[in-house]
Amino acid sequence: MTEESRHNPSWLNDWLREVLEQFEGPLLRYAGRITGDADRARDVVQETFLSLVRSDLALQGNQLKERLLQEWLFKVCRNRAIDVRRKEKRVKPLMDEAVDLAASPSLQPAQILEAEETASQVVKAMKKLPPQQQEVLYLKFQNGLSYREIGQVMNLTVSNVGFLIHTALKKVRDQLKLGTGAAPGSRA
Amino acid sequence: MKNDDNGNRPKNPDDPKLTAYALGELPGEEQAAFEAELKGWEAGRMEVEEIRQVAAILAGELKVEPCPALPADSRRAIEAGLERPAPARKLSRLKAIYFLGAGLGAAAALLIAAFLTWPLVSQRQKTDRLETASLHGSKTARAPAPQAEAPRSPPALEALPAPKAPPAAEAPAAAVPVTTAVPAPVAEPAPAAKSVEVAQVFEEAAFEKTAREGPQLSFRPAVGAIDMPSNRQPGPQKPAAGPDSLHAAPPLAGEAEKAEKKSLALADSHGSERWEFGRPEDDIKIAKEPEISEKVLRRIYCPPPLPQPNTESYEALAENPFVAVSQDPLSTFSIDVDTASYANVRRFLNQNQLPPREAVRLEELINYFSYSYPTPDGEAPFAVNAEAAACPWNPEHRLVRFGIKAREIPAGRRPPSNLVFLVDVSGSMAPPNKLPLLKSALRFLAESLGENDRVAIVTYAGTSGLLLPSTSCAEKRPILDALDGLQAGGSTNGGAGIQQAYETASAHFVRGGTNRVILATDGDFNVGITDQGELVRLIEERARSGIFLSVLGFGMGNLKDATLEKLADKGNGHYAYIDSLKEAYKVLIEEMSGTLVAVAKDVKVQIEFNPAQAGFYRLIGYENRALQHPDFNDDRKDAGDLGAGHAVTALYEIVPPGKEIAAVGVEALKYQKVEKPLALSEAARSGELLTLKLRWKDPEGQVSRLLEFPLSDQGAGYGQASSDFKFAAAVASFGLLLRDSRYKGNAAWSAVLELAAEGKGADPAGQRQEFIRLVQKAAALARK
Numbered sequence: 015m016t017e018e019s020r021h022n023p024s025w026l027n028d029w030l031r032e033v034l035e036q037f038e039g040p041l042l043r044y045a046g047r048i049t050g051d052a053d054r055a056r057d058v059v060q061e062t063f064l065s066l067v068r069s070d071l072a073l074q075g076n077q078l079k080e081r082l083l084q085e086w087l088f089k090v091c092r093n094r095a096i097d098v099r100r101k102e103k104r105v106k107p108l109m110d111e112a113v114d115l116a117a118s119p120s121l122q123p124a125q126i127l128e129a130e131e132t133a134s135q136v137v138k139a140m141k142k143l144p145p146q147q148q149e150v151l152y153l154k155f156q157n158g159l160s161y162r163e164i165g166q167v168m169n170l171t172v173s174n175v176g177f178l179i180h181t182a183l184k185k186v187r188d189q190l191k192l193g194t195g196a197a198p199g200s201r202a
Numbered sequence: 203m204k205n206d207d208n209g210n211r212p213k214n215p216d217d218p219k220l221t222a223y224a225l226g227e228l229p230g231e232e233q234a235a236f237e238a239e240l241k242g243w244e245a246g247r248m249e250v251e252e253i254r255q256v257a258a259i260l261a262g263e264l265k266v267e268p269c270p271a272l273p274a275d276s277r278r279a280i281e282a283g284l285e286r287p288a289p290a291r292k293l294s295r296l297k298a299i300y301f302l303g304a305g306l307g308a309a310a311a312l313l314i315a316a317f318l319t320w321p322l323v324s325q326r327q328k329t330d331r332l333e334t335a336s337l338h339g340s341k342t343a344r345a346p347a348p349q350a351e352a353p354r355s356p357p358a359l360e361a362l363p364a365p366k367a368p369p370a371a372e373a374p375a376a377a378v379p380v381t382t383a384v385p386a387p388v389a390e391p392a393p394a395a396k397s398v399e400v401a402q403v404f405e406e407a408a409f410e411k412t413a414r415e416g417p418q419l420s421f422r423p424a425v426g427a428i429d430m431p432s433n434r435q436p437g438p439q440k441p442a443a444g445p446d447s448l449h450a451a452p453p454l455a456g457e458a459e460k461a462e463k464k465s466l467a468l469a470d471s472h473g474s475e476r477w478e479f480g481r482p483e484d485d486i487k488i489a490k491e492p493e494i495s496e497k498v499l500r501r502i503y504c505p506p507p508l509p510q511p512n513t514e515s516y517e518a519l520a521e522n523p524f525v526a527v528s529q530d531p532l533s534t535f536s537i538d539v540d541t542a543s544y545a546n547v548r549r550f551l552n553q554n555q556l557p558p559r560e561a562v563r564l565e566e567l568i569n570y571f572s573y574s575y576p577t578p579d580g581e582a583p584f585a586v587n588a589e590a591a592a593c594p595w596n597p598e599h600r601l602v603r604f605g606i607k608a609r610e611i612p613a614g615r616r617p618p619s620n621l622v623f624l625v626d627v628s629g630s631m632a633p634p635n636k637l638p639l640l641k642s643a644l645r646f647l648a649e650s651l652g653e654n655d656r657v658a659i660v661t662y663a664g665t666s667g668l669l670l671p672s673t674s675c676a677e678k679r680p681i682l683d684a685l686d687g688l689q690a691g692g693s694t695n696g697g698a699g700i701q702q703a704y705e706t707a708s709a710h711f712v713r714g715g716t717n718r719v720i721l722a723t724d725g726d727f728n729v730g731i732t733d734q735g736e737l738v739r740l741i742e743e744r745a746r747s748g749i750f751l752s753v754l755g756f757g758m759g760n761l762k763d764a765t766l767e768k769l770a771d772k773g774n775g776h777y778a779y780i781d782s783l784k785e786a787y788k789v790l791i792e793e794m795s796g797t798l799v800a801v802a803k804d805v806k807v808q809i810e811f812n813p814a815q816a817g818f819y820r821l822i823g824y825e826n827r828a829l830q831h832p833d834f835n836d837d838r839k840d841a842g843d844l845g846a847g848h849a850v851t852a853l854y855e856i857v858p859p860g861k862e863i864a865a866v867g868v869e870a871l872k873y874q875k876v877e878k879p880l881a882l883s884e885a886a887r888s889g890e891l892l893t894l895k896l897r898w899k900d901p902e903g904q905v906s907r908l909l910e911f912p913l914s915d916q917g918a919g920y921g922q923a924s925s926d927f928k929f930a931a932a933v934a935s936f937g938l939l940l941r942d943s944r945y946k947g948n949a950a951w952s953a954v955l956e957l958a959a960e961g962k963g964a965d966p967a968g969q970r971q972e973f974i975r976l977v978q979k980a981a982a983l984a985r986k
Contacts, residue, residue, distance in 0.1 A: 030281065035634075039269025052270065060276040067283040135966060136263045154225075155257065156264035161227045176227065180218035187256045190966065 139189035147182035224253035536841035542779035544570035564937035565823030575607035591923035595947035618654035626723035632690035636757035643786035662699025929961030951981035
């Protein structure tokens with residue numbers, strides 16, 4: 015290293031490690047749903063993190079509010095994943111096709127089968143939703159984003175998001191009721 | 203029951219606002235206003251309840267979906283992205299490097315790329331101009347903030363210029379191993395277009411006096427733009443896509459954040475439908491800057507693989523043997539609603555290990571699951587449900603199942619709570635399945651509590667401290683912030699922290715409410731001699747004065763299961779083992795009204811068997827809940843509590859009269875004849891198999907009440923048993939196999955699976971399916 019090497023403050027490396035630990039998994043899950051492919055998901059997520067380290071967000075380090083970081087990461091990841099899908103031309107853009115978003119792309123075939131068999135009512139109900147509704151549910155309930163953040167990530171208004179979540183939840187609820195003959199959550 | 207208020211606008215049960223309210227997404231005044239509306243709208247309240255339930259189920263399910271991981275070389279590539287040459291003070295120097303780098307390797311690629319991506323670049327430049335234009339517009343609004351920020355982050359000042367230029371040189375190099383699937387055009391704008399952007403932006407930055415503003419101005423993701431022109435999204439278009447992408451990224455504090463929101467509002471007003479209530483700015487709830495450092499924030503828990511357990515300790519317990527009814531017709535025990543053993547067993551199996559025998563407590567396995575026992579409607583706080591059928595693992599024996607179901611408390615009528623979280627923050631709590639998971643769990647609980655509830659946090663780790671004084675849950679922010687600030691470090695001295703926790707609970711004691719210390723730990727009392735006897739006495743004394751103790755166990759390696767259970771027992775509380783967010787949901791949220799609210803105290807069970815109908819009996823589980831027979835009527839003797847909505851299940855294996863049992867040998871008596879005829883009462887001819895007696899006290903009472911239920915065995919075959927019965931039997935035989943019990947009879951893994959499948963029923967929460975999966979795992983492990 016030349017004398018110009020930056021001595022990365024150790025907090026930066028630590029910070030990056032923490033960010034990776036915290037978001038690598040969720041982003042891979044999310045990207046996998048959009049690209050439908052584990053390898054591409056990995057590339058997308060790797061690119062996302064590379065963007066992060068090159069951006070000025072990295073300089074904020076610990077000062078950066080976690081929720082803003084999360085929103086940023088998901089947004090970048092989503093856009094990249096959609097780009098990848100587009101370029102692949104294997105599938106039509108997200109909104110136009112009913113992609114099986116509930117399938118986890120990282121599983122081996124045998125595991126997928128097992129997962130299918132043990133998939134709960136909830137997951138089955140979610141699979142029946144149109145892709146946009148599935149996506150908002152995943153963002154809200156799997157990744158904990160707020161309406162506003164989801165709006166930012168998916169480029170929708172907060173109203174839109176609220177309506178989608180409302181509709182999606184209702185459908186899932188109805189599916190659950192159909193399945194069990196009882197309201198969800200009650201000890202049937 | 204209630205009528206809607208007349209004269210109010212019609213209430214639409216399909217109003218998205220209900221969902222927004224239910225999920226806590228309404229801004230402040232909206233929420234209060236809507237809540238007022240709900241007061242007169244019962245259907246609406248029920249909707250909200252249901253929405254919350256589905257939301258909880260969804261979250262519980264989805265959050266524990268396993269996460270993939272990035273391969274090592276990806277991680278390396280990312281970390282390599284951090285290493286770059288130091289920021290040069292002189293811009294020209296950097297520019298030189300940049301041009302050099304660009305010229306050296308990337309020239310040819312750049313040419314081709316530029317050619318290919320020209321349309322993209324020109325598009326982006328348009329966006330850029332838009333962005334920079336609006337930037338300048340809002341710059342003034344942001345100016346004040348950076349001054350305040352600058353002193354707080356000196357590294358940023360220095361490091362600022364670095365990221366921009368070198369990545370141009372880096373990108374091709376870094377891009378090569380990375381971009382297999384990400385096709386050239388996406389990665390490519392980096393060198394080509396970026397060269398334009400970077401230089402341009404860079405120059406702008408040079409003119410800024412305060413470097414703090416620099417990051418915001420020059421923010422561009424290195425590869426690709428955040429916001430490609432919005433033709434990707436049908437639906438509401440935001441023509442000013444630029445400001446959005448900018449605002450999405452940098453952290454803006456205070457006034458800067460307001461500027462961000464203003465721009466969002468502008469963007470939103472461009473023709474898209476507005477959120478009916480409140481302006482988009484209001485969606486952002488500004489957190490007041492917490493006083494404590496926000497270093498480790500809430501983690502999303504993805505179950506990672508964990509190392510082997512090694513310092514766990516369990517009490518070895520002999521199993522209840524078969525007892526001859528002629529010798530001892532009474533069976534007495536205290537109820538138990540703890541479920542930790544199931545979660546623990548699950549943890550082992552999920553790590554492809556069979557659990558140690560002593561970790562398997564059959565009653566806790568059985569009680570983990572929900573059964574459809576009818577709720578009480580009379581005066582008693584619980585209802586009893588009993589069933590008898592053939593015993594699956596010993597077809598000549600009978601199996602009797604009792605269910606005791608406690609009264610539910612509707613959420614709105616839950617008594618106020620005064621909770622003190624006593625959190626172990628020792629170094630051993632650092633791994634993600636301990637303190638971070640605990641924080642998530644407590645966060646859920648805190649978020650579910652209301653204005654009638656108070657929460658305090660006491661930590662213990664060397665120095666015990668009051669991290670958060672008792673705070674009303676009307677304001678969740680301070681509580682959540684305090685939880686965020688929890689970090690692991692130091693060694694544990696459990697004693698002092700507990701005293702402080704009790705004192706805090708005392709100081710805010712709520713009459714008629716739930717006063718409880720919730721101890722969350724991995725069971726390690728490391729430093730200092732903590733005399734367990736003394737600890738137990740303190741806990742008992744406080745329990746008598748109305749402050750109960752519940753225990754949440756986390757993690758492994760240091761889990762002292764026996765200790766934790768005993769403490770919860772003495773504290774009149776429950777012990778649960780939390781191994782996942784889903785479990786945290788189950789224990790803290792779904793069962794919250796139960797975990798926190800006792801409906802009956804000191805609940806004891808005594809069963810008298812009729813020798814005319816039963817030769818031997820064996821209580822399955824509850825070994826460490828056994829009571830002496832006289833204890834049943836002795837109100838001074840403690841027993842377990844029943845929380846609202848909780849259910850307790852007990853199974854007895856009964857040997858009909860006249861049958862011998864192989865394994866049981868009773869020594870011949872010396873002073874009495876072996877075969878002496880029993881003197882039976884009239885009642886014995888009733889055909890009743892047994893009489894179940896229950897004693898309990900009201901939560902605030904001191905004198906016990908008694909209920910008696912006789913049970914006759916109708917001789918039902920196994921096929922006529924309910925699915926709950928079958929499932930409970932499956933769980934019991936599972937436990938017997940895991941313990942390799944001498945009483946397991948014909949139990950076999952395949953039989954367990956069959957029973958479970960037959961008994962699975964509706965299984966709305968997927969618990970039973972999960973059980974089936976665990977049995978399969980155990981069977982596979984056992985075969986090795």
